[in-house]
Amino acid sequence: MFSYEIEQESERAKVTFEGDLDIDCTETIEDELIPALTGYKSVIIEFGAVEFVDSSGMGLLLNLVQSLKDEGVSVYIRRVREEVMEVFDLLQIPEILGRHTFVG
């Protein structure tokens, strides 16, 4: 099961993801997260507790980051697990979102 938690600190927010980012998260991300995070100046996504992704999940992540960026929010993804990063690299997701989006 996927869950998230938002910690806010003035204009910055930290979202911690937990569980698998997959097709079942569609509503959570599109209907809840995107509206909830729009308005901050910067958002950090803690990715360390995400063990698996599927292609829909990656599509959602791309959508999330790009939607927020379109609203002028700078987004950073942190602590991506090695196995997950391997998948991201294979699909050149860092190239799509910009390398600087991924931080240690």
Added chain:
Amino acid sequence: MQSVVTKGKTIQEAVQTGVDLLEVSKRDVHIEILQTPAKGFLKIGSKQAVVRLTMLNEKGEPAVRKDERPAPPSDIHEPEKENEEVQDWFSQAESFFDKVDVEKVEQVKTGQPSARKNQPTSEELLEKHGAVWVEDGKLLMEAGSHKLPVVTVPKEIKLYRNQKLIEEKTFILSPNDSYRLSIEDEIKKTEWSITIDQNKLKAYLKIEPGYKITRTILDAEPSSHLTISFNEQKDTYLNVTEREIKADMQEKSILQNVDKIELMRAVRSTEPEEYTIARGVAPTDGKDGWLELKVETNVKEGMKEDEHGKVDFRETKVFPNIETGDIIGIVHPPEEGSSGYSVFSESLPPKPVYPVILRLGKGVKLIGDKVVASEFGRPHIEERGQLVKIAIMPKLLHNGDVSLESGNISFFGDVEITGEVHNGMKIEAQGNVIIAKNISGSHCNATGAISVKGNVISSDLSAGQNNMVTSKLSILVGALKQDIDRIIAVITQLVNSPGFKTTDFAKGGLQPLVRILMEKKFSDFIPRAKKYVQLVKEGRAQLDDERWEETAEQISALFLTLSSKPMSLNIFSHLSQQLDSLEEELELFDESKSVISVQNVLNSRIHAGGNLYIQGQSCVHSRIHSGGYMTITGTLRGGEAYAEKGMYIGETGAESGTPTHLAVPSNASIKIGTALEGTVLRIGNRKKILTENHYALTASINAKGQIVLR
């Protein structure tokens, strides 16, 4: 002083020091070696020889000095007594035997060299020197009064003293001990092995027969120094049986096709040899299926005499034609080969044979095993490997001129125009074009050959694949196939990644994934796919195979529209296969058939995939190109000419000085009947401008890379 311990570099040195100290001779002392010398490296670890010398008395005990010692008894009837005295001397001698000269010892011992001068009989000598002999294989000896017998033993014979093996080759026998000789027989077992050749068609038995050497010690007459000799007899020793070999064969499962005679010969073999003990049978290969052609399909080139023996220079090409109902060819099925079998009795299948893969195009039917024309036209056959493509090229006969009245001609098949082609017209043909009269100010494109029986004036002629849709497609098809194969590889890799879940494949197929892939990794794919679809749409008329369109439809459904149909990897592999066969299709195209032959040329551009013939009097101010050999019987004035395989031109250049450029690759040559000054020759990347007129000129590149004129 009864005993002394001395040192020296060698035992002799130590002993010498000892006897000097004791003032006695060597034979009066008992020598005990306490430490043998050892050589070290740069003296490190080196050891000196240390000996203890003890004075001997008569009974072998240290007691008296040399001068007090009684003379040794000479009574040979009591050898034991004498031996007592000698024995200890003997053991001393043994210690540094190698250095002791037996003869010298004898002299020292006897101390009576005069005895020799008496010319004693041999028996007397034996008495004196002792004797050793061999009788019935036994070593017997008699000690001499002055000397002990010596025996030399070859390495095959073992000599035991008191049951202890003597290592030395030459040995002095002492009378009190018991001696025994022994000799051993030598047996080498038969060695054999079974090997199978690479094709499993032969089993070899390699046999190296064993032998037995029986040795007997030869009896020998008494002598004071005896070298024992022996007799040797070598016999073949075959200790391998057919049964053993058969058991091994069974283990290796060589059960049938055994050559029993060879096997029998093998076990009786006395020389090392290899026998073929089992043979399989190699499979006989069959024959692939083939198409036997019953009609002429190639365009004939060259001059032809008519029944009056005249040559019509305008009729240099013959396009084959066939009527409806003509049998084009007969399909022969593949002939299967027959199986063989290995030495293991496994069946060895023959190489597989393949049938002809017929791809029948328009106007062709397969009736039974016969390929029959169902339309009138020109047979068009392309072969590659087992793939044969047959179609009848329909022929359009256009009676009269091509002008604004008739409109442009675009035809899938051959086109024959009996009149002229007027200004501004366009002719396109998927096949050959024949124009009976002149063509002026127009375009003519054909995938096959173009034959203009009149002149070419201010026109563009192109024969072959160039400028055609197919040449553009061939590049695209290759790139698309590569992309698809890489996409398949990435997806496969992804599915095997530990961090990747395939849960959504069941719901939405590969679409979400493909969308991400297209975003960056394969960002070139969509534009390529679009271009392919567009080109196929445009060139529909020229693409005779439906698979071009099928593929285009599939590509646009998969990638260019928002489809909800789930995608699977199978669809990708199928697409890859389809693109592959389309690529093959394009490669089938043979440019060399795209020949152009015309009369005179003026201010035109000609591009022939194959050979180019200009048979009229001149070719003026034109750009002409041939993928094959270019032949201009008349004059080439001005313009540019390039031919891939070389050219012959009757006359080049112009008196007016208009430059005329001729070019061929570095491996081809240019031949010119009359080359006027100012003609520019280019061969490979070398260029030469003729400064004078040349006749019967051949220009080519020599080994140094320079243009040579002959």
